[in-house]
Amino acid sequence: MGKVTGFKEFERQDEGYTPVKDRVQHYKEFTVPLSDTEITKQGSRCMDCGIPFCHSGCPLGNLIPDFNHMVHQGEWQKASWLLHSTNNFPEFTGRLCPAPCEKACVLGIIEDPISIENIEKNIVERAFQEGWIKPQPPKTRTGKTVAVVGSGPAGLATAQQLNRAGHTVTVFERDDEIGGLLRYGIPNFKLEKEIIDRRIAILEAEGISFKTNVNVGLNYDVEKLHEFDAVVLCGGATERRSLPTPGIDADGVVQAMDFLTQQTKVLFGKEVKDQVMATGKDVIVIGGGDTGSDCIGTSNRHGAKSVTNFEIMPKPPGHRSPTTPWPFWPLQLKTSSSHEEGVERNWLINTKEFVKDENGKLIALKTVNVEWKMVPGERPQLIEVAGTEKTWPCDLALLALGFTGPEATLADKLGVEKDARSNYKAEYGKYQTNIPNIFTAGDMRRGQSLIVWAISEGREAARQVDLYLMGKSDLPSKDVTGDLVAL
Template identity: 60%
Template sequence: MGKVTGFMEFERVEEDYKPVPERVKHHKEFIIGLSNEQAKVQGARCMDCGIPFCNSGCPVNNIIPDFNDLVYRQDWQDAFTVLDSTNNFPEFTGRICPAPCEAACTLNLNDDPVGIKSIEHAIIDRAWDNGWVKPRVPRIRTGKKVAVVGSGPAGMAAAQQLARAGHDVTLFEKNDRIGGLLRYGIPDFKMEKHHIDRRVGQMEAEGVTMRTGVMIGELPKGSKVTNWAKETISPQQLQKDFDAVVLAGGAEQSRDLPVPGRDLDGIHFAMEFLPQQNKLNAGDKVKGQIRADGKHVIVIGGGDTGSDCVGTSNRHGAKSVTQFELMPMPPEQENKELTWPYWPYKLRTSSSHEEGCEREFAIATKEFTGEKGKVTGLKTVNVEMKDGKFVEIPGTEKEYKADLVLLAMGFVSPVQSILEGFGVEKDARGNARATVDFHGGYATSVPKVFAAGDIRRGQSLVVWAIREGRQAARAVDEFLMGFSDLPR
């Protein structure tokens, strides 16, 4: 703890944003990171608690007080070494993680928490700029072959850890580039994709073989799941060719809204809309792109994916953007004595909301209306919770104009046909059933097949995916070798 009274002397400093009129003209990142001095002050605010709840609040258990202190002392390289020991991809989490560590910060009880996420962001950006991020090539090869299916953060973390243990790892991705939801779900203005490309280069140098455009198993006919595969490999072939298989696909089955008029043109899942813009940003040609230019856009779903649709629609030049949320409006300030150190339920306003968006809470869509087969509006009603169910409030019916409706209500499960292709036992929510026990964890009901990330736990955060990928890698290494030196 470098500055004993730092938390009493210094206020929290937030990362700044470029002005709205400037940033909505492009799809580039617009966050202005902390300067060296600002990061030093933020590090000084850390109290180095006797029980650092931030460590347990962070799913990958980042050693937060240590790297905060090192940043305060301006020892950036050692700060990176500490951060790199627990998190494979801090440049991802430093940009898009909601920072449960900050909610758990002891200082958050009666003050603003330490800006942990902004410090993490500052550390990893300096590490890349200074060439400290290098491939860690194993000295010994085991001769064991592992297939990792799905190249999102769980798959990337599992593949990297297994390669560093000396295994021959092949990472399969059905789309045309590595990254999963990071690549085609997260807008570039939140995380530019060169961050993924740098990690891909590092992983290839460590021995990971990348195979894109390869579908393992089959998607059901008419599936809306993003898929640019040019080759298909059966689950049985994969099990035959590899000593172990890690299923690390996402919870890609979007929640639908089966109300009258759903079949009208102009109603799309968020994951039909967002990937197209990311492909366009990457220099690809996109035929028939879903555009929001000059349209009244309704985004149904109040979470992060809905917010991403808001930001993208504003960059297209939408005439208006309105976001619906079924739940009532949360309080602006949580009851910290009740919720700390857990993730609080409170109103959160994203940078995309600040760019222009009307937000409606406790509202349900009853019907889509249209003309000549195209959506022109929708009918809604306000709702309230009674006896655990949403009940319509009489007299609150309303109609909204809508030229484009984006469904961003979350994801219900992985694609079921993939799990069925492997014969993996599923839980009640349709996820792959696998425990997280210290020994034998992440193993499915099928021999030598493991599952990690959203395909196992359901829709979750990038940081949870990285944690599960790391832990599954240790479980696979132990399965193959009888023991493992990989960190869990």
């Protein structure tokens, strides 16, 4: 694929960023696109590697060597068709996916891997620009109705696939806008919301009905779901982790998702009472994942006095760890654009106390350094290092600790079984709960995961719903290895 000797001739080039001093003044995306000529070269780097592992690393089974080859040849419209044949929303994954495909790239064994994610983003943006992405409503309707609860990437993918099969689909979203965590959980500087809006316009034109401010089980009786022939629960894993730490109730200890959601709502003129601001404050972000990184970027845009990041795990190595060999997802240090904007990062540190003043306001954090004791056959043990206690001035502590699972309300009211991790129970590949006409997909089924997994599960669940309703299905599917199944 690509140019036979391209991987020898061309080096990997990634998008650039505008200067930090400029981009922290706004909430717009700040990448500097490569030229068409350079993107073509990047597609030309794709090797004729015989057995490509990239699309096995991708949960969607994207046809990566194929669309790379089309970019190499300048066949952008064909590249768009190939990309959309397996991925409903490449404009989301092309911006937000951590790109497991690149970590499984064969070229990545000896050189920098193909810049698959950026190529994907350029294909879909070119397709929108040229008008190749148009509504494709089904030619006929089946008369079957489906309710999709949740409008994140899993719910949207489920809805589009079922609509293509001819079913009448209604999507329920409890927030005031469509998109789930894409809308309010991802900062605008990583995903401008107009990107979501243009795709929703396509889905609406295809015949999908969206209902916002509908919280099924609270302001919408679950009994009404029985009016649909099938129901797909795609509500996400939204139960946030906290800490069993003294002083956690201090004024100034805030969940990361509340902080991020408030900022996005204010950015779009929505009323937010008592918005949490980092302006002029010593901010400590607890948690070293993507959400923590988003809090760092947002705090810098607020004009924080200082931003510090705590992570209880060891600092990952700068290069792939031998414990995670190719083509597995590597244990490796990740430095995001938000980290580059200014933060003091600390590993192997544990918060022991949130210190409050007499009015209950947060003024400091007490910490201790830790290490992990590894005993074969046993769970790792967290050991405090004596003499490493420290007090950090802090006006705002943001808890970016991830999620424990989905909220139980819907499962309890519908009688859906849950697994040992509190996820809604449904077998992978089947997506059917203990109630035959109720299915579940995405984070609600598998727990906190990636956008690319959510889209994959939504597509797979849609096929299973179609099979349940019609006894057969022409929707595409994958087997458990990620390979496309011939129809």
